[in-house]
Amino acid sequence: MNKLNLNNKIQRRIIIVLFSALPLFLLLLFSYYPLVKMLQYSFTDWDGLSPSWNNVGLENYIKVFTTPEYFSVFKVSLYYFAATFIQLAIALYFAAILSFKVRLANLWKGILFFPYLLNGVAIGFIFLYFYKEGGTLDTFLSFIGLEDQIRLWLGDRSINNISLAFTSIWRYTGFNFIIFLGAIQSIDPEIYEAAEIDGANRWKQFKYIVFPSIKQIIYLNIILGISGSLSVFDIPYIMTGGSNGTNTFVIQTVDSAFKYSKLGLASAMAVILLIIVLTVTGIQRLLTRERSE
Template structure:
């Protein structure tokens, strides 16, 4: 469970980026449809394909190291998937790139559901983009933000696909779900693995209950 902190931190960053891009692209911006497609496209790609692509991306002398050398930052090159101090950050960054599009679409849909008349009235009253975000957009999409946090935290606790394919849990990247799978199929302790799965389910339910208590599902009256 301790390694899940990297993915939970990455999930918070992912939600912040998704909210930022959704807010910016909800206004009239040049090429905004192109940017929407670029942000959402990774979510449409199969997780196995993404893991294989980033496996080569993080290889020593691979795409990332070559890009760093091109920028004059070759000294930052290291064992991205071999160093236990770095590997979980690399895997978490891969997850951010993959799932950013999901939260982006959720936020963008919620923002676009806010009546355009309210934005027009805010602009007439002299509200800038920051004021519109703080007093109009943010309260209007509060339930969606709460839902995104539930999905992000539960996903962070149950992360499996990307670390399993890219590292197999080696070099300190073994997550709770990988431990559960190994317990069942490598060590043949099916009962213990089942108990671990139930514990994970209870933790996710507890997180969901706490989130619903702390951030109640309140819908802002926009009429």
């Protein structure tokens, strides 16, 4: 009997090892190995094609922070960073309202979440026609008598990044809405009942019950928004190609690698983005831990 149990344990361990070996191998091959190679290339001037390259030390990293062409993309990220707070505010507002009994609540939930289900490329083309000269937005402004407010929404440098940031708000508000709604609905209904008995209105219930209960989720979404504002790619790439002052950090990285054959420099930019994301994530965890304590 003992020998049978021993054989079963050995078989289970072999099965566990075999089932874990392949995913682990794929993880190392397609995630960690490319990361190591990217770190290596970031210290070189490799063009992505030549069989050899020269080590340039920190030259690529210095170039990113000292050359206006590369450093200016961080300014573009500020538009998306500001848009993050707007979409969080909108999402939290609707989540708080629809968490209570509202007519056609499921319909409104579907309407708010639907944009997030769309592919980024599809959204890019939708808003490309929305913003184009004589398009949907211009037609609407003309209809309500605001012809003098019509602009080159994607061509005017003073407003094109705002237009793109609005597209980002429209796309991601539904995602934040669902997260907030789930967090609010996880609150014990008896707490609301007790608050209503004590005479608390909806605003006081939100202020003293809802917000304190979901503040960790709010902090998490802010951190995700900060990371996302640096890694915006598909919408501006589809709508403007990064031209006319709309270049984002990721678009600049892709262009440096594949358009200008500066793979070493692009690798350095990717490493910088990784460091920023890890730093922001570490700060978020630290703040969350301190607040929970």
